[in-house]
């Protein structure tokens with residue numbers, strides 16, 4: 001293992017608020033994604049050699065020094081790419097890329113609102129949205145306004161301003177990984193025919209809601225399409241999309257590796273951490289205020 005990202009989703013998994021892993025009981029090894037170097041090959045594996053650099057999204061198990069992976073789930077990591085930057089692309093940036101281009105299928109010039117814009121997925125949505133020629137707004141705490149502007153979007157201070165009133169006529173698309181008030185105001189901020197792509201429920205986790213409450217929020221999104229106004233809402237899950245379209249996951253991750261290799265985008269790594277710092281990293285993720293990703297680099301000595 002060379003690098004494994006730590007993400008807010010790890011907090012959900014640890015608190016048993018993540019549908020896919022909620023039945024797991026401790027002890028188990030966490031770690032959502034991995035960049036590593038092949039150390040051994042299983043019988044019959046073709047197309048890979050010892051020493052090849054590869055990536056996978058594993059959901060759990062990658063905060064480890066070694067692990068076993070299925071060859072048919074691996075994506076090659078180009079030589080020369082920084083391993084921590086490469087790790088940020090697996091869950092976080094692939095989520096943002098698929099939200100834009102697979103779920104919402106955005107078009108140049110559309111007016112788009114991104115919640116949690118200073119967060120990991122939020123920053124990736126702004127950077128990739130800018131490449132796609134979108135007109136972007138981002139909600140974040142006031143202290144992050146400069147970062148949001150630097151990423152090419154208009155900042156909205158979520159502690160002071162009302163994003164529903166910012167744009168007369170409403171947004172074409174809203175991306176919401178927070179779920180404040182069960183996505184109601186995000187839906188209200190859409191124009192006629194607009195699309196809400198919900199993908200997370202950090203606000204519910206912070207407020208210590210039960211899993212059932214969040215599942216009700218998600219189910220309700222699909223009922224709202226029957227309301228007048230022609231607005232639509234859906235929930236995106238990277239795992240559900242990977243299960244349906246495994247080829248898209250590999251294709252999109254490879255595209256992101258290319259974008260970083262050519263310098264078209266630059267993911268922010270807030271800090272590279274060692275194994276000893278993982279517990280503290282979870283506290284930092286829960287406290288908020290980070291401006292980039294924490295990445296476990298097992299070779300790092302404290």
Ligand SMILES: NC(=O)c1ccc[n+]([C@@H]2O[C@H](COP(=O)([O-])OP(=O)(O)OC[C@H]3O[C@@H](n4cnc5c(N)ncnc54)[C@H](OP(=O)(O)O)[C@@H]3O)[C@@H](O)[C@H]2O)c1
Nearest residue numbers: 008009116118119120121141158177200202237238288289
């Ligand atoms: N469905 C999927 O496939 C998928 C994939 C990846 C992630 N996710 C989910 O998406 C969510 C975001 O992930 P992430 O990795 O980007 O988390 P993150 O790095 O913690 O970012 C979340 C951001 O939201 C901000 N925030 C908190 N409350 C807010 C509010 N009321 N209004 C606007 N912004 C607010 C935080 O800002 P402050 O720092 O100012 O508090 C933080 O910058 C998580 O719930 C995660 O589980 C889902």
